[in-house]
Amino acid sequence: LVNTLLEVAKIEAGEYSFSMSKFEISKIIIAIAANFEMQLNEKKIDLKIVLPPKKTYTMADQDSIYRVIYNLMENAVKFTEENGKVIITSSNNGNFIEISVIDNGIGISTDNLAKLFRIDTQYTSKGTKNEEGTGLGLLLCKEMIEINKGTIRVQSEIGKGTSFIFTLPHGSLTD
Numbered sequence: 001l002v003n004t005l006l007e008v009a010k011i012e013a014g015e016y017s018f019s020m021s022k023f024e025i026s027k028i029i030i031a032i033a034a035n036f037e038m039q040l041n042e043k044k045i046d047l048k049i050v051l052p053p054k055k056t057y058t059m060a061d062q063d064s065i066y067r068v069i070y071n072l073m074e075n076a077v078k079f080t081e082e083n084g085k086v087i088i089t090s091s092n093n094g095n096f097i098e099i100s101v102i103d104n105g106i107g108i109s110t111d112n113l114a115k116l117f118r119i120d121t122q123y124t125s126k127g128t129k130n131e132e133g134t135g136l137g138l139l140l141c142k143e144m145i146e147i148n149k150g151t152i153r154v155q156s157e158i159g160k161g162t163s164f165i166f167t168l169p170h171g172s173l174t175d
Contacts, residue, residue, distance in 0.1 A: 018061040018147055022171045025058050025065070025090055025097055026051045032069050033088065036077055043082050043129070050089040057171030058097050064144040065168065071137045072101040072164045079125075079162065080105035096150070096167040104161040108154070116154060117142040141166075 076086045080103045087102040145152045145166050156162035
């Protein structure tokens with residue numbers, strides 16, 4: 001909690017160190033998915049990764065994007081029931097890459113959706129196995145995505161799941 005608060009404060013004060021570089025987004029997605037193999041197996045969650053046929057590069061701070069995808073994946077696993085599904089997609093969308101982390105978990109109410117990405121109305125709830133959170137991870141994700149010149153949004157329905165979708169500037173496409 002303290003570390004996350006410090007990171008948010010540093011970002012808002014312009015004191016967080018970002019290092020922009022060109023990197024392949026699919027490598028980050030695959031590395032993060034591998035980190036969750038044990039949790040996915042424990043909850044019998046089916047993970048599907050859908051990537052474009054060509055390598056997709058972005059120009060962003062790799063560490064912060066890793067942190068964003070990791071946090072969204074962690075939430076997807078946390079709020080998905082046993083035998084559920086998590087899908088991570090990456091697609092080309094004009095000048096941007098669009099990454100989605102989708103689950104068929106417990107979902108978020110409309111009232112609580114309005115509380116996400118805000119420090120003044122911190123929202124947190126327990127996962128399907130009573131996993132705890134601080135409610136600040138999504139705020140940190142929003143800050144990091146915006147500094148990387150992207151956008152983030154959420155769609156959710158109680159009992160049907162949640163989708164977090166964010167964009168990053170396109171680097172280039174190669175075979």
